[in-house]
Amino acid sequence: xxxxxxxxxxxxxxxxxxxxxxxxxxxxxxxxxxxxxxxxxxxxxxxxxxxxxxxxxxxxxxxxxxxxxxxxxxxxxxxxxxxxxxxxxxxxxxxxxxxxxxxxxxxxxxxxxxxxxxxxxxxxxxxxxxxxxxxxxxxxxxxx
Numbered sequence: 001x002x003x004x005x006x007x008x009x010x011x012x013x014x015x016x017x018x019x020x021x022x023x024x025x026x027x028x029x030x031x032x033x034x035x036x037x038x039x040x041x042x043x044x045x046x047x048x049x050x051x052x053x054x055x056x057x058x059x060x061x062x063x064x065x066x067x068x069x070x071x072x073x074x075x076x077x078x079x080x081x082x083x084x085x086x087x088x089x090x091x092x093x094x095x096x097x098x099x100x101x102x103x104x105x106x107x108x109x110x111x112x113x114x115x116x117x118x119x120x121x122x123x124x125x126x127x128x129x130x131x132x133x134x135x136x137x138x139x140x141x142x143x144x
Contacts, residue, residue, distance in 0.1 A: 006088035007059045016056030029087035044068045
């Protein structure tokens with residue numbers, strides 16, 4: 001995979017990369033460290049972007065940012081590009097699988113194992129008059 005293909009993968013086939021994606025790529029790939037932190041990387045982004053009206057950078061500008069970071073880190077550009085490429089290989093490699101606790105009924109416990117609670121639990125009671133005693137009583141509640 002080339003760096004251009006990785007750029008397309010990071011930006012979802014768009015021609016420009018915004019600062020949020022740029023910083024997350026640098027952070028997750030391990031490029032950022034104590035010499036080059038997020039604020040310095042964002043400064044590189046804004047100086048290379050040149051136009052405050054634009055929101056993102058193109059692929060050649062992304063390469064320039066990586067070369068600036070490599071220069072500041074005293075590393076080769078190929079090493080920094082390799083770190084970004086390794087991260088791009090990991091990105092999207094994991095498929096989301098269904099939650100095993102939801103679909104695996106053998107892990108159900110308690111009431112859920114027996115079908116769950118019933119909403120028609122009447123225990124022989126079918127009317128409100130069977131629950132309360134509405135016979136006559138005096139002021140203190142004593143039955144006549």
